[in-house]
Amino acid sequence: MIAEPGALSRAGLRRVLIVLCVTEIVSWGVLYYAFPVLAPGIAADTGWSVSTITAAFSLGLVISALVGIPAGRWLDRWGPRPVMTIGSVLAVPAVLGIATARSLPWFFAAWALAGIAMGGVLYQPAFAALTRWWGPRHVTALTVLTLLAGLSSTIFAPSTAALVERFEWRQTYLVLAVILAAITIPAHLFGLRGAWPQPPPHEVEQDPGAIARGRPFILLVVAIGLATFSAFAVVVNQIPLLLEHGLSMTTAAWALGLGGVGQVLGRFAYGLITRTTGVRTRGVLIIGAGAVTTALMAVLPGPAALLIAVGMLVGAARGILTLLQATSISERWGSAHYGRLGGLLAAPAMFATALAPWAGAALADVLGGYANVFLLLAVLAAVAAILIAGSVPAPVREKAPTTD
DSSP, rough: OOOOSSSOHHHHHHHHHHHHHHHHHHHHIIIIHHHHHHHHHHEEEEEEOOHHHHHHHHHHHHHHHHHHHHHHHHEEEHHHHHHHHHHHHHHHHHHHHHHHHOOOHHHHHHHHHHHHHHHHHHHHHHHHHHHHHHHHGGHHHHHHHHHHHTTTHHHHHHHHHHHHEEEEEEEEHHHHHHHHHHHHHHHHHHHHOOOOOOOOOOHHHOOOHHHHHHHHHHHHHHHHHHHHHHHHHHHHHHHHHHHHHOOOOOHHHHHHHHHHHHHHHHTTTTTHHHHHHHHHHHHHHHHHHHHHHHHHHHHHHHHHHHHHHHHHHHHHHHHHHHHHHHHHHHHOOTTTHHHHHHHHHHHHHHHHHHHHHHHHHHHHHHHHHHHHHHHHHHHHHHHHHOOOOOOSSSSSSSSOOOOO
């Protein structure tokens, strides 16, 4: 289904992969992972509430989801170089605006601009680039990208904490803006050069509008959206759940961190999964695994070692979900309209990511505790697993791929 690579040499393919690994680490680190570290300091310095500050951050995520839809069309037509370069250029004044904001309207406006930038520099355009350029070997490239980009929080959370201990939050964001400008702008401008390969004619002839209106695509969008909401709500509410189960704060924090290790290990396994399962089976198994492990976290009272082990399995399912989303368009409809369809697919998932941080706490108040929240999240993931079974178009045969 995927066009053979040919627009770039082997060295060119490696260059593109390395560039995107570096720029995704930096972009996620500055635009996403620095915020949770700096939010308490912003609140203390400005007097704005943490919830208000978080609302500005969530606004950026929502705008990035909306921007991702037209950005996907531009990606299909012109390739990733102009889209990602413009995104990285816009990210710099956005971060500078956040750093210098003296009023809430300014702060919200800066995060709105950051959202536009995120729509052009985060995972979706990088996924589109590797899917088209790497052709039949795109699963390998996407796995490497998500493995290394997954280190963004590991690198930037402690680095941001170290900066804010030496400087105040405004100066920290100024330093991060310099890092963002120095690395991502030239990397996207010069590192993503090369002809944008043409997909096979039979893929180009498909009507993306008809695909987007079709039942399989709608089921896929809903399934990925529900699964993403469940996965991210589990992450941000895992510590309160573990505290309910009687773990100490230190142990709960370790459990959350080891869940990140599980996420990395899960991504290592994705290549094997694609070689041994078909499109429909793969989706049901991966999302279903998230449902089962989430339910286990809700009902198991302990001991701590067992809860930590289940938390690592939850992390593994979450890590694989990212790759499932990244490959779901090309597996079903090829790469010709990957950018446009991927933008439509990613938008609800990004909305879910923006909603997840506060939804868990609100649900816990309504449902009487985090265990019940996790049971609800497990049900949502189970529904997503059922829906994704119906998301495979009739021409796509249920067999394990042999191209990667």
